[in-house]
Amino acid sequence: MLTVVEVPQWQGSLSPTAPRLVEGAARLAAMIPEARHVRVDTGGTLAETADRVRQALPQDGFVVTVGGDCGVELEPVAAALRRYGDRLNLVWFDAHGDMNSPATSPSGAFHGMILRTLQGDGPSDLVPSPALRPDQIALAGTRSLDPAEADYIRRTGIGGLSTIDEGAVLYIHVDLDVLDGITSVGYPEPGGLSAAALTEAIADLAARHEIAGLGITEYAPSDPQDEEMLRHLVPELVRLCGASRPWQIERRAVxxxxxxxxxxxxxxxxxxxxxxxxxxxxxxxxxxxxxxxxxxxxxxxxxxxxxxxxxxxxxxxxxxxxxxxxxxxxxxxxRTLVMTAGTETVLAAAEDDGGIERVDDRARWPALFEAVCGHADDMDVMNRIASKAVLLAKDATGLGLAVTEDGWTGVFCMATHPGHRRKGVAKAILAAAARWSEEQGASRLYLQVEEDNIPARALYDGLGFTRSHAYHYRRRA
Structure with missing residues (x-):
């Protein structure tokens, strides 16, 4: 599910146009109509607003945070870091570095310190835990830096898009002042990216990486031409980033x-x-x-x-x-649903993964498929699987195939012998898949289930799987 979290915070900016960020957040949210909308009222302090954002963030689905000033990104990025750990890279599309500390900031405005705060050096009541490392950050479109920011970037080696790890999961931040010619922002800077160039850059990232979240900030409406441009740009950025996770799952499934x-x-x-x-x-x-x-x-x-x-x-x-x-x-x-779950969620719901054998020897797989399914028609495919894979079997009563790649484990070929259904066999196999997946360093599971398979969907729902996306086939003879 796509969720838009609207945070009309302006108190982190000292721009004369900062109060317009309230209206800007509402307009940005309205540009994403096919989504669940959550509006977070600002508190008396930035820390209070951050706490409200933390509580409002959904546990699953794709989240787009719209501001407000750049400081609204504090909790969404921190949540992504807690979830993905070392695999997370933060891509910061912004004309400014936002990397001043309280000791170096010329203005004291928090939106100019947010990226430094996310690295553990900011106002004490706003520093998240854990904090980002500098090598988890990539700057894009940045062209206006204070001397202290430039020095910090040079000392820490923070780079651009070319420094992103191949297997990284990305959170993408877009301060609209990254765009060239936009005037509806507090601090416009010449020489930025065109809307087309920004779209192309994010499309390239979304094709190669899973996007964990998207933030769009700093819109202070004043120019109808900016509004018209954003009505096209914002939905396209959301579409691209929202489609990245399904595509990355499908790529792994291939x-x-x-x-x-x-x-x-x-x-x-x-x-x-x-x-x-x-x-x-x-x-x-x-x-x-x-x-x-x-x-x-x-x-x-x-x-x-x-x-x-x-x-x-x-x-x-x-x-x-x-x-x-x-x-x-x-x-x-x-018609098929693709469902996903965290391994911890499945293990907590399944309670027991005992009695399941891990069969690494592929020479044994045909006999197990014959015993449970009555055939072993898919061996030609399974013998070509290059990724780490294991067959999870409970005697001759049930089985499932687990294949892991880049932090995800796909579960395929779930089957229970007709004489042993409704006895918890499938639940135990899925728990064993979650346990094995964790041991491979993959914390997330995905599986496919046909839309009309109500018993299987009930099982997966009960184990904490949620809908990622849907697909179907079109065929012509």
Whole structure:
């Protein structure tokens, strides 16, 4: 679920236009209509407002924080750091460094100290725990620094977008003064990014990284042209960042269930596995941010004499593609939910993961699938899994496959023998998957379940899994 947290804080800024940030926060929130909205009333102090923001932040789903001054980012970034730890990188799109300390700030305005505060050096009642390390920060569009800020950045080695770790999870902050020519901000600076350049930069980040959260701040409405520009820019940034997590899950799922033939072409990830009936093994996935070519898609599968099948995923971000395929006669099949959960949540809800064997020897997998499912049709795929994988089995009563990559573990092939259903077998297997995942350094699980599989969904709901996104298939013979 997408949640917009509106924080009309202006007290962290000393700009003459700061009171307009209240209206600016409301306008930014209104530009994101398809979301749950939460408005946080400001308190008597910045610390009181921060505490209110902390309590208002949802536990799951994608969160967009709109300000208000840049200080509203204190709790959203701190929450992301608590969740992702060393894997989190903060990307700071801002004309200013916001890295003064209370000892160096010329003005004493908190919005000029927020990024330093997040590193543990700020007003004592606002310093979060844990704090960011300098190597977890990337500056973008920064062009106006106080001497003390420039010295601090030089001493700590804080860099730009090229310094972001390959496997990092990102929180993206956008102070609108990063844009060139915008006047509806407290401290406009020449020479910034165009709206198109900002969109392109964030699209590139979202294609390569999971975005944990997005903050948009410092809008002080004064120019109708700025308002018109933002009405296009803000929803697009939210769309790109909100789609990043589903795409990163789907990218991992592609690796966890590898097709024999896999290639990127004309906006598609094209998959083909001869003698395999599963749709996932013989379908095309639209690439993130691309405009996929329908003729190229149809030519690929026509050459292989199999039905043209598209995994429309996530459904929420490919509505135009879905409509186009429908108009071309593609029928809809297999509405599916992708659900996620933290390993700690699953273990707390499952209570017991005993009696489950971890089978690393893949030579044993066919016999276990035969015993539980009555067939072992997917061995060709499973033998190609390059990531760390384990089969979790309870005698011949149930099994599940766990595959881990970059902090996530996918759970596949959940099955219980018909004679042993409703006896807690599946719950124990999922608990064992969570335990194994934690041991691999992966704190999050994902799985797919068809929308109409009510018993399975009830099980997953009870273990703390929540909806990430949806997909379905479109097929034409």
């Amino acid at each position: 690796n966890a269930w590898p097709a024999r033939h896999l290639e990127e072409r004309d906006g598609w990830l094209l998959r083909h596995t001869p003698d395999m009936n599963r749709k996932r093994s013989n379908s095309a996935l639209p690439l993130f941010g691309a405009t996929p070519s329908i003729p190229a898609l149809e030519a690929f599968y026509s050459e292989r004499a199999i039905p043209v099948t598209v995994q429309v995923s996530p459904t929420e971000h490919h509505r135009e593609l879905d409509l186009l395929l429908s108009e071309r006669g593609y029928t809809l099949a297999a």
